[in-house]
Amino acid sequence: MRFRPGQHLRRQSDIRAVREQGSRLDCKAFTVWWMPRAGNAPAPRACFVASTQAVGGAVQRNRAKRRMRDIFRRNQGLLPQSCDFLVVARRSVNEWPFAQLERAFTDASGRIRAQAAPKAT
Numbered sequence: 001m002r003f004r005p006g007q008h009l010r011r012q013s014d015i016r017a018v019r020e021q022g023s024r025l026d027c028k029a030f031t032v033w034w035m036p037r038a039g040n041a042p043a044p045r046a047c048f049v050a051s052t053q054a055v056g057g058a059v060q061r062n063r064a065k066r067r068m069r070d071i072f073r074r075n076q077g078l079l080p081q082s083c084d085f086l087v088v089a090r091r092s093v094n095e096w097p098f099a100q101l102e103r104a105f106t107d108a109s110g111r112i113r114a115q116a117a118p119k120a121t
Helices: 011-023 058-078 099-120
Strands: 023-026 031-038 046-051 085-088
Touching: 011 046, 011 085, 023 099, 031 099, 046 058, 046 099, 058 085, 058 099
Parallel strands: 046 085
Antiparallel strands: 023 031, 031 085
């Protein structure tokens, strides 16, 4: 699956809403904030953040965001479709092997899906 332009969470107000009103899930190498979105959305939306203090210089930040976007793209089918996600990287996102990061993301996806299911009914 692709990570389409319509899936990018871009507006500051949307990102702030996810951070302030959403639920937080700690995955050691990254943190996922998520919030159900009103309406019947065709795909989940996401924003990826890697700060200098948490991850490092520009090369490390870009690598962290690239890795997280790729994991999101590969596993977006596991996430609830009508949710917004904010993924905040930590330094270990660049230190962990890709397979371990992907496993952490799929575990988080399962927990998010389980928490989102009762709210949808």
